[in-house]
Structure formats: structure tokens, C-alpha cells
Amino acid sequence: MSTDQHAAADALRARRSAVIGPHSPLFYDQPLHVVSGQGVWLTSANGVDYLDAYNNVPHVGHCNPVVVRAIAEQAAKLNVHTRYLHEGVVEYGEMLLATFAPHLERVFFTNSGSEANELALRIARQHTGARGLLVTDFNYHGNTTSLAEMSTGLVVREPLGAHVRPLRIPDVLSDPRSQDVVLAEALREAADAIASLQAAGHGVSALLFDPLFTTEGLLHPPAGYVQGLAALVHGAGGLVIADEVQSGLGRSGSAFWGHELHDIQPDLVTMGKPLGNGHPLGGVVTTAALLEEFGSTNMYFNTFAGNPVSAAAGAAVLRETLGRELQAGAARLGEHARTALEELAAERPGVRAVRGTGLFFGLELVDDDGKASADRAKRVVEEMYRNGVLISRIGPKDNVLKIRPPMVFEQEHLHVLLDRLGASLDAVTEPEAVAR
Amino acid sequence: MSTDQHAAADALRARRSAVIGPHSPLFYDQPLHVVSGQGVWLTSANGVDYLDAYNNVPHVGHCNPVVVRAIAEQAAKLNVHTRYLHEGVVEYGEMLLATFAPHLERVFFTNSGSEANELALRIARQHTGARGLLVTDFNYHGNTTSLAEMSTGLVVREPLGAHVRPLRIPDVLSDPRSQDVVLAEALREAADAIASLQAAGHGVSALLFDPLFTTEGLLHPPAGYVQGLAALVHGAGGLVIADEVQSGLGRSGSAFWGHELHDIQPDLVTMGKPLGNGHPLGGVVTTAALLEEFGSTNMYFNTFAGNPVSAAAGAAVLRETLGRELQAGAARLGEHARTALEELAAERPGVRAVRGTGLFFGLELVDDDGKASADRAKRVVEEMYRNGVLISRIGPKDNVLKIRPPMVFEQEHLHVLLDRLGASLDAVTEPEAVAR
Structure with missing residues (x-):
């Protein structure tokens, strides 16, 4: 960069700082x-x-023309909330659900992964009547109070909730011992964490995890670990929530959704980041029974979520992902x-x-x-x-x-x-x- | 509608129900x-x-051409998060902040009113070290756990939080007594609620309210009520949060932001619904000191918020609102x-x-x-x-x-x-x- 260009970038950075503050993160020493x-x-x-x-x-892809056209055309035709009937949200929902295992047959749309994880936690707490949470150590799942209280992967001022147990995720790439030993030890730790939640009276509402353990450093747990963990959680009456914000939509190559890599049946799957190619879109996919239980006892409404433009963006992303x-x-x-x-x-x-x-x-x-x-x-x-x-x-x-x-x-x-x-x-x- | 049209609408409704569930609200007997x-x-x-x-x-306006064009053009040019420098978010932030009183000089962008209120509560709790909340009776401010725990205006399964005091909002249109009597009584109730939060050890973190008291039934409190209430809250060390999701952007005719009707200085203002004309966009406007305190002690990041397309949509709405x-x-x-x-x-x-x-x-x-x-x-x-x-x-x-x-x-x-x-x-x- 020339000196002039540096000066221009510095000036923009100063204006940015005066508007959204100096702490809003920026990549690179010279952004x-x-x-x-x-x-x-x-x-x-x-x-x-x-x-x-x-x-x-x-x-x-940035500015994918199919997605851009879908957004532009729908924005010019109609954008309203879901309290009127509209084809778009139904068609997108059908397309999206077709990519999941049969037991995951309902979707709540949201505007972000944070909103999706927040909703999944509400559903799990209400279903189980418990508050206890199993998460991974060095997790990040979003920016709400409930998610900040369980995060160990990000600087937040909220202390770690007394109802939260962060699990050490075993990693075969850094642990020289045999996989059997690593696996047994990690599952023992998980069982201890569950016992500790129960002993403290919190019970187990859910395990929330990213199937690729991304923020944790892209860890590689031994085969059978996630399956064993999910079985322990289900055995304790808790629900399993797979956060597909980073692992979903075919990213892993071997599975369309990250949790499928572990051959488990999650009760709730949360989505965000790539779902709308940048258009604010997230969602929670779940079973008919969990939707029925939550939906019949809570008036859940989300003004922007599932609107025709968001649905058009999501459908275009899915068409491109599958078609190509x-x-x-x-x-x-x-x-x-x-x-x-x-x-x-x-x-x-x-x-x-x-x-x-x-x-x-x-x-x-x-x-x-x-x-x-x-x-x-x-x-x-x-x-x-x-x-x-x-x-x-x-x-x-x-x-x-x-x-x-x-x-x-x-x-x-x-x-x-x-x-x-x-x-x-x-x-x-x-x-x-x-x-x- | 003809019988055929009824049948088609019923079929779409059944498909919708099989995707997002029968409880996702719809207006009208025949939607x-x-x-x-x-x-x-x-x-x-x-x-x-x-x-x-x-x-x-x-x-x-639905499909406002200025907004549609802004979205379409920006979506075709670039859509990324705010960890790179981009003019759009800065320009929009400057435009938006120019509509507020001088002490409100920083903004956090979000994707919805729920995310905005959730963030405002985090800021208030951290600033005050207290959890106690004053809200209005029959309030609705969003769909997260923290917001559900304080709502009395919507069916939710979460019980009302022990740290929440819903205030009866006085209404001069239905109360035949003199405004002075109505005002004094309501402020006494508010003072009692504050005392009760303090006695219970919750303290006062914030008052969160809609300046038009919409969900509450568009109540008309006596002159001086909101001002008196804000003074009590500030006196108890709490912050005042005005939720402008329904009252903002000139809606009230006499003020650009609803809280200005009451001649108060809120510490935090939250925005949602109309901000992007349907594009998912919300935000929290606050003081430089509160942003500094929160931003320097929390790594707050919101992937979609403040992206160039959302900023373009918001800027177009503001240009149209002001220009027309x-x-x-x-x-x-x-x-x-x-x-x-x-x-x-x-x-x-x-x-x-x-x-x-x-x-x-x-x-x-x-x-x-x-x-x-x-x-x-x-x-x-x-x-x-x-x-x-x-x-x-x-x-x-x-x-x-x-x-x-x-x-x-x-x-x-x-x-x-x-x-x-x-x-x-x-x-x-x-x-x-x-x-x-």
C-alpha cells in the first residue's frame, strides 16, 4: 500500500472507531x-x-449470482413476516428438511446462529425441566446472555454458569496413547461431569457442541467419542444439540451435516453463518415432538425470520450447494x-x-x-x-x-x-x- | 375467495404446518x-x-424501490462481516447516530430487536453488577431466554424471573382521577418495586420499556410519568433502555425516536423491526462510556450484523425516511x-x-x-x-x-x-x- 492508501485506511478506521467503537474486532495489524x-x-x-x-x-462464493438474483427479485416482489401464508418459506423449509435424517422433520427459522442456539437451549430446558449444560472447553456458540454464560472460548465478563460443565475434548492427533485409552478416559470425564450436574441439582438439559470442534482447535476425538457422549447425555435425560454453524452444508466433504460424521441422532440442530451466504439467516431443526411441545406452550414468533427474502436466499444457497x-x-x-x-x-x-x-x-x-x-x-x-x-x-x-x-x-x-x-x-x- | 382458492390456501397451510409447525402464528381465521x-x-x-x-x-413502503435497489446493488458487489474495514457500515452508523441526542454516540449493530434487547441487558447487568429489572406489565421485547423470563405479554413457559418487577403503567384515558393523583400513585408503585428489588438483593440493572406502551395497549401515562420513572431508576443506579422497535423512525409524528416524547435521556436505545424495511437489522445505540466499558471487557462479535448489505438497507431506509x-x-x-x-x-x-x-x-x-x-x-x-x-x-x-x-x-x-x-x-x- 502507498502512504496515501495507508492514510485513507487509517482515516476510515478512526471513523469506524467513533461509530462502532475501537473494540469491534478487525483482522490484521493493518486491516x-x-x-x-x-x-x-x-x-x-x-x-x-x-x-x-x-x-x-x-x-x-462471494456475490454468487444465483443468490444475488434470488434476493433482488424477491426483495422487489414481497418481504413480510410469516403471519401471512407464503409459498417461499414452505418451499425452503421442505428443501432444507429433505437434507436431514427423517426424525428431524421440523424447522424454526431465525436470523442468526446466536438466535438459533438460544432457541435450542430454551427448547431443551423446557423439555427436560433441567438447566445443566455440557459444552466443550473453549466453546463459542453466540453472543446472548445464556451463550456467554457457557462460553470458555471467548472473553466475556459473565462468569461461567454454575450449571455449565465444559468438557475436555480428547484429540488423537496430540495424545500419544492408544485410542481406546483416550476414549475411555474422556467418556469417564463426561460421565463425571453429568454426575456432578446431577449432584448439584442442575440435572442435564443438553449437550451443545460443534461437530468439527472448530473453536477448540479443530480437534480429532477418537472414533466413538461423540457417539458415547451422546449416549451418556440421552441416558441422563438430556438432549443433544449439534451446532452446524461451521460444519454444515457439506463443508466436511464426507457428510452434508457435521453431526453425521459421528453417526449420532441429535435432537436439535442449529444453523447460521453459511445458510444465507451472508444474508442474516439461521434456524433450528428438530423433531415433530419437540416442536409440538415447545410450540404448543410458548408463543414463539420471530419478525424477520423465514421472511420471503431470507427464504429465497436460503433456497438459492441450497440449490447451488446441491446442484453444483x-x-x-x-x-x-x-x-x-x-x-x-x-x-x-x-x-x-x-x-x-x-x-x-x-x-x-x-x-x-x-x-x-x-x-x-x-x-x-x-x-x-x-x-x-x-x-x-x-x-x-x-x-x-x-x-x-x-x-x-x-x-x-x-x-x-x-x-x-x-x-x-x-x-x-x-x-x-x-x-x-x-x-x- | 372461490372454493378452489380456499382449497389451495388450505393445502399451503397444511404444508406449512408440516414444516414450521401448526403453532407458528397466522393472522385471520382464513389466513x-x-x-x-x-x-x-x-x-x-x-x-x-x-x-x-x-x-x-x-x-x-413494501418493496420501496430505493431500498430494493440498495440491497440488490450491494448484494452484487460485496457482503462480508465487519472484521474487514468497509465504508458502508461506518457511513450508515454516522447517519443513524446523527438522528440521536449527542450523548448517544455509539452503536452496536444486530440482526433483530431480540438480539438488540438481549445485548442491552448484558450491558446493563455488567455496568451495574445488578440483575434486577423493571419492565411494564404486559411487555414483549423478544424471544430469547432473558427476554422470555421478563415477559408478561406473551405466553411463555419460563416463569417470571424473581429479579423482574412488571410495573402497572398508568393510563389517563381510562383512569377518571386527576392526573396528579394517577402520577403520584404510579411513581409510588415504581419506587416500591425498586425497593423490593433492592431488599431481595437483586438491585436494579435496568428499566426496559417501549415509549409508546404498544403491547400494553397503547397506554397514555400522565405527563411526567416516564420522566419520573427514569429518575427513580437512575437514582437507584440502574440504566434506562428505550425499546424503539415500534416507536422509532418518526412513527409518533412528534419525535423521531419515541423516548424523546417523554423528554428523557436513555442510556441505551434498542432498534429492530422497521430499521431495514424487512431486511433483518437491529441495533443498540448507547454512550461512548458504556460501549467502552462493555467493549473493552467482552469480545462481542456478531457475524451478520453491520454487513455491507444490511448497512445499505438501513441507510436507504433512513434516507427515505428523512428525505421524504x-x-x-x-x-x-x-x-x-x-x-x-x-x-x-x-x-x-x-x-x-x-x-x-x-x-x-x-x-x-x-x-x-x-x-x-x-x-x-x-x-x-x-x-x-x-x-x-x-x-x-x-x-x-x-x-x-x-x-x-x-x-x-x-x-x-x-x-x-x-x-x-x-x-x-x-x-x-x-x-x-x-x-x-
């Missing part, structure tokens, strides 16, 4: 001032194209990428593990002593940015590179990503890079 | 199957145009309407009072014995629907007709509304109408 997007590319105010290997919200077979694409490209990333990791001691599945990758970075290195991860993210590729980082130690591109990512984009990633890792781990 | 909208008109599947005298979400001087229009037309409604009421003993302000009217209906009549109100709403005009009803006794048209309502529409309203009231209160 990206973005003006347009197309497919897997974002273009900055100074005309530089950045390869987007971070954003899952534009699931079918993006799940299969994620599986295919994900496999190529994984092989290449494993090679890249094998050559570099600074990369301890390649994590994730489908079009979702985590590279776990360590320093020369083999310790988790947030500093290196930050420097790789910044170096990638300087080299025109957008990624981020996650995990309790902030040392796992988060690579989660739009699902229309292709081989040619993967080449660019891998090329820049290798170079950025080398730049950061070479001695002279330390001084940067 | 309106809507296909398009324009200005103040909604058109049904069988080609009938309905005058919309109910919906405040399409604030600047819709507040002045609401004042002018509201005055004509009120005169006419008073005449209409004077001739009909079934109408006890004309309520509201600006383009927001409530007609309070009673039976022949002068008792609140939900039945008559329901029948008038249905009769109006048969006569091509959409209204609804509110209040703890469900007997107040709710008339709240898009702000682009004009004299010609008012004539239609008044004509149909007179006829519908007469049809319902005439003896032969009882059999309908």
Missing part, C-alpha cells in the same frame, strides 16, 4: 479495506485481489489439499499436525522447542495477508491456522494457497524472519 | 395468502389488493386521522377511546355493558380483512385495534381505512352481526 467480492476473491480499496481461504459465510455438488467437491479437493498439506508439514518441524476434514483445514504451529506458538501463527497469518491470501487462526492457544474457504474453491486456488502457505511458513520460521 | 407488495398494498394469491394498515416493518419527511407526514396525517377517529368513536358507544400518536392508532373496544371486548375486536379485525384492510389488535384484554400502517400512508389510504373501519364497527355492533 483489509475491502470494496468488492466475487467467488473466492475479495478486492481491496487499492485494487489488490485477495484469495479468500477464510470465509465460510459466502458458502457458494459442492460437498463432493469439498471431499475431492479436500483430499488433494490434505495430501499436499501433510507433505508441507512433513518438511517443516514448525507444523505439528494437519487438522480438519473436507474444505476445512487447521495447521497446528509450534516453535523450535515444539511448544504451541501463537506468535508464529499470527506471523504466518500476517505474511499470508501480505502475500494476498486470507486465513486466520483458532484454538485455546491461538496457534492453529484456520483455513476454511468458500465451497467454490478450486484446484487453481488451492495451488495459490499451498504455494503462499509454504513460502509464508518458511519466511516466518527462518531466523531472519524473526526481525520482521 | 391471507400473500404473493406481492407495493407501497401500502399487499396482493393475495387470488389477486385481491389489501390496504396494509398494520405493518410497521415496511416502514418506507415521513415524520412530518405522520404528524400531519395522524392529526387528520385522529380527528376523524374521534368523531367515529363519538358516534359509537362500542369505542371507548382513541389511542396512540402519529401514524399509530389504537381503538379500544367495549361491549354493550362497557366491558373490554376481545370478541368485538377480533370480529372487527376479521370484518376489515373481508373488506380489504389489514389491521390487528393488542392489549392485555386483546380489545384494542392496532392500526400502524407503513409511513408512506397517504390521505387517500386514510379515507379507505376510515370508511371500512366505520362500516366494520357498525357491522360488528349491529345485533344481526352477532350471528356471523
Whole structure:
């Protein structure tokens, strides 16, 4: 960037700070001032194209023309709440439910993943008459009071609720012991957590988890862990809530919804981020019995949710995702990428593990002593940015590179990503890079 | 409607029920199957145009072309979250904040009024270290757990929180005593409620209220009541939150924001419904100090909120509202309407009072014995629907007709509304109408 461009970005940042405050998060030391997007590319105010290997919200690509047309046409025709009959919400609901296992046959629409998780918790608490919650350690599921009180993955001022038990999620990529031992230990911990909730009188209302354990650092629990955990929760009378905000819509390659990777039957599935390709849209899918119980005893209404424009956006995303077979694409490209990333990791001691599945990758970075290195991860993210590729980082130690591109990512984009990633890792781990 | 049209609507209703459930609310015994909208008109599947005298979400008119174009153009150009710098959110924030008193100089964007109220409560609880809440009796502020626990205006299964005190709102239109007496009594009750929160150890975190007391039945408290209440709350260390979801953006005619009618300085203002003309958009406006306190101690992020498309929609609504001087229009037309409604009421003993302000009217209906009549109100709403005009009803006794048209309502529409309203009231209160 030129000095002028820096000055312009600084001026915009100062105005932004005076409006939404200095704490509203921004990526990068020198934030990206973005003006347009197309497919897997974002273009900055100074005309530089950045390869987007971070954003899952534009699931079918930035400014996907099918989605844009659907929104524009419906916005010009009608946008109202669901207290009048409208075809759009019904058709979208039918399409969406057809992607789920048969027992998940009803949907509540919302405007965000936060609203979806908030509603799922209400349903679970009312159904069980209990308040106790099992979550994963270093979780983030949204920004409401109930969700803040159970989060360990984000700075919030609310103390952790007395009714919340964050579970350590076992990870076979970092635990050298046999999977059987790891599995048994983790399930024992979960059973203890349940017993502790019961002993404290909270009972168990629900387990809420992200099937890819993303914020937790893209952990890989041993086979059978999630299934065993779900069985324990059901055995204690609780409900299982799968948060598909990051794992859904074919992202994992091997399943359309993340919870299917674990071969479990959740009672509630919550959705957000990619559902409307950026249009505010979320939802809760559940059983007919749970909808009936909640719906018949609560007047639940959500003004914007399920409106014709939101439904049109959601339907277009689903049509694109299914019609272009993006799940299969994620599986295919994900496999190529994984092989290449494993090679890249094998050559570099600074990369301890390649994590994730489908079009979702985590590279776990360590320093020369083999310790988790947030500093290196930050420097790789910044170096990638300087080299025109957008990624981020996650995990309790902030040392796992988060690579989660739009699902229309292709081989040619993967080449660019891998090329820049290798170079950025080398730049950061070479001695002279330390001084940067 | 023909038999075929009835059958088609019934079939759609059955499909809807199988997707979003039979409890998702619908207006009217025979719900309106809507296909398009324009200005103040909604058109049904069988080609009938309905005058919309109910919906405040399409604030600047159904499918307002300026808003539709803003959404379509921005959706085709870029839609991302706020962790990159973007002009749109800053410009919209500046425009929006310019409509508030100087002390309200920061905004958090959200996707709905529920998210806005939820966030305002988090800010208030953290600031005060207290949980106690003053609300109005028969309130509704959204669908999250925290908001359900304080609602008395909607059927929810959550019991009223022990930390919540619903206040009876005094109403000069139904209380024959002198305003001084009414005012003193109501403020004494509020002081007692505060004392009771303090005695129970909850303290006072906030007063949350709708400046027009809409759900409560469009009550008219005596002059000085809200000011006195706000002073009591501030005196007890609590914050004042004005929920502008129904009263904002010039609706009241005499003020751009509803709280200004009461000449108070709220600490937090929450917004939703009309803000994006149907595009999911809400927000919390507050002081620099409260944003700083919350923002510096919580990592608050909301994926969809403040995205370029939402900001474009919000900015277009604001431009239309200000540029077309819709507040002045609401004042002018509201005055004509009120005169006419008073005449209409004077001739009909079934109408006890004309309520509201600006383009927001409530007609309070009673039976022949002068008792609140939900039945008559329901029948008038249905009769109006048969006569091509959409209204609804509110209040703890469900007997107040709710008339709240898009702000682009004009004299010609008012004539239609008044004509149909007179006829519908007469049809319902005439003896032969009882059999309908």
C-alpha cells in the first residue's frame, strides 16, 4: 500500500472507531479495506485481489449470482413476516428438511446462529425441566446472555454458569496413547461431569457442541467419542444439540451435516453463518415432538425470520450447494489439499499436525522447542495477508491456522494457497524472519 | 375467495404446518395468502389488493424501490462481516447516530430487536453488577431466554424471573382521577418495586420499556410519568433502555425516536423491526462510556450484523425516511386521522377511546355493558380483512385495534381505512352481526 492508501485506511478506521467503537474486532495489524467480492476473491480499496481461504459465510462464493438474483427479485416482489401464508418459506423449509435424517422433520427459522442456539437451549430446558449444560472447553456458540454464560472460548465478563460443565475434548492427533485409552478416559470425564450436574441439582438439559470442534482447535476425538457422549447425555435425560454453524452444508466433504460424521441422532440442530451466504439467516431443526411441545406452550414468533427474502436466499444457497455438488467437491479437493498439506508439514518441524476434514483445514504451529506458538501463527497469518491470501487462526492457544474457504474453491486456488502457505511458513520460521 | 382458492390456501397451510409447525402464528381465521407488495398494498394469491394498515416493518413502503435497489446493488458487489474495514457500515452508523441526542454516540449493530434487547441487558447487568429489572406489565421485547423470563405479554413457559418487577403503567384515558393523583400513585408503585428489588438483593440493572406502551395497549401515562420513572431508576443506579422497535423512525409524528416524547435521556436505545424495511437489522445505540466499558471487557462479535448489505438497507431506509419527511407526514396525517377517529368513536358507544400518536392508532373496544371486548375486536379485525384492510389488535384484554400502517400512508389510504373501519364497527355492533 502507498502512504496515501495507508492514510485513507487509517482515516476510515478512526471513523469506524467513533461509530462502532475501537473494540469491534478487525483482522490484521493493518486491516483489509475491502470494496468488492466475487467467488473466492475479495478486492481491496487499492485494487489488490485477495484469495479468500477464510470465509465460510459466502458458502457458494462471494456475490454468487444465483443468490444475488434470488434476493433482488424477491426483495422487489414481497418481504413480510410469516403471519401471512407464503409459498417461499414452505418451499425452503421442505428443501432444507429433505437434507436431514427423517426424525428431524421440523424447522424454526431465525436470523442468526446466536438466535438459533438460544432457541435450542430454551427448547431443551423446557423439555427436560433441567438447566445443566455440557459444552466443550473453549466453546463459542453466540453472543446472548445464556451463550456467554457457557462460553470458555471467548472473553466475556459473565462468569461461567454454575450449571455449565465444559468438557475436555480428547484429540488423537496430540495424545500419544492408544485410542481406546483416550476414549475411555474422556467418556469417564463426561460421565463425571453429568454426575456432578446431577449432584448439584442442575440435572442435564443438553449437550451443545460443534461437530468439527472448530473453536477448540479443530480437534480429532477418537472414533466413538461423540457417539458415547451422546449416549451418556440421552441416558441422563438430556438432549443433544449439534451446532452446524461451521460444519454444515457439506463443508466436511464426507457428510452434508457435521453431526453425521459421528453417526449420532441429535435432537436439535442449529444453523447460521453459511445458510444465507451472508444474508442474516439461521434456524433450528428438530423433531415433530419437540416442536409440538415447545410450540404448543410458548408463543414463539420471530419478525424477520423465514421472511420471503431470507427464504429465497436460503433456497438459492441450497440449490447451488446441491446442484453444483459442492460437498463432493469439498471431499475431492479436500483430499488433494490434505495430501499436499501433510507433505508441507512433513518438511517443516514448525507444523505439528494437519487438522480438519473436507474444505476445512487447521495447521497446528509450534516453535523450535515444539511448544504451541501463537506468535508464529499470527506471523504466518500476517505474511499470508501480505502475500494476498486470507486465513486466520483458532484454538485455546491461538496457534492453529484456520483455513476454511468458500465451497467454490478450486484446484487453481488451492495451488495459490499451498504455494503462499509454504513460502509464508518458511519466511516466518527462518531466523531472519524473526526481525520482521 | 372461490372454493378452489380456499382449497389451495388450505393445502399451503397444511404444508406449512408440516414444516414450521401448526403453532407458528397466522393472522385471520382464513389466513391471507400473500404473493406481492407495493407501497401500502399487499396482493393475495387470488389477486385481491389489501390496504396494509398494520405493518410497521415496511416502514418506507413494501418493496420501496430505493431500498430494493440498495440491497440488490450491494448484494452484487460485496457482503462480508465487519472484521474487514468497509465504508458502508461506518457511513450508515454516522447517519443513524446523527438522528440521536449527542450523548448517544455509539452503536452496536444486530440482526433483530431480540438480539438488540438481549445485548442491552448484558450491558446493563455488567455496568451495574445488578440483575434486577423493571419492565411494564404486559411487555414483549423478544424471544430469547432473558427476554422470555421478563415477559408478561406473551405466553411463555419460563416463569417470571424473581429479579423482574412488571410495573402497572398508568393510563389517563381510562383512569377518571386527576392526573396528579394517577402520577403520584404510579411513581409510588415504581419506587416500591425498586425497593423490593433492592431488599431481595437483586438491585436494579435496568428499566426496559417501549415509549409508546404498544403491547400494553397503547397506554397514555400522565405527563411526567416516564420522566419520573427514569429518575427513580437512575437514582437507584440502574440504566434506562428505550425499546424503539415500534416507536422509532418518526412513527409518533412528534419525535423521531419515541423516548424523546417523554423528554428523557436513555442510556441505551434498542432498534429492530422497521430499521431495514424487512431486511433483518437491529441495533443498540448507547454512550461512548458504556460501549467502552462493555467493549473493552467482552469480545462481542456478531457475524451478520453491520454487513455491507444490511448497512445499505438501513441507510436507504433512513434516507427515505428523512428525505421524504415521513415524520412530518405522520404528524400531519395522524392529526387528520385522529380527528376523524374521534368523531367515529363519538358516534359509537362500542369505542371507548382513541389511542396512540402519529401514524399509530389504537381503538379500544367495549361491549354493550362497557366491558373490554376481545370478541368485538377480533370480529372487527376479521370484518376489515373481508373488506380489504389489514389491521390487528393488542392489549392485555386483546380489545384494542392496532392500526400502524407503513409511513408512506397517504390521505387517500386514510379515507379507505376510515370508511371500512366505520362500516366494520357498525357491522360488528349491529345485533344481526352477532350471528356471523
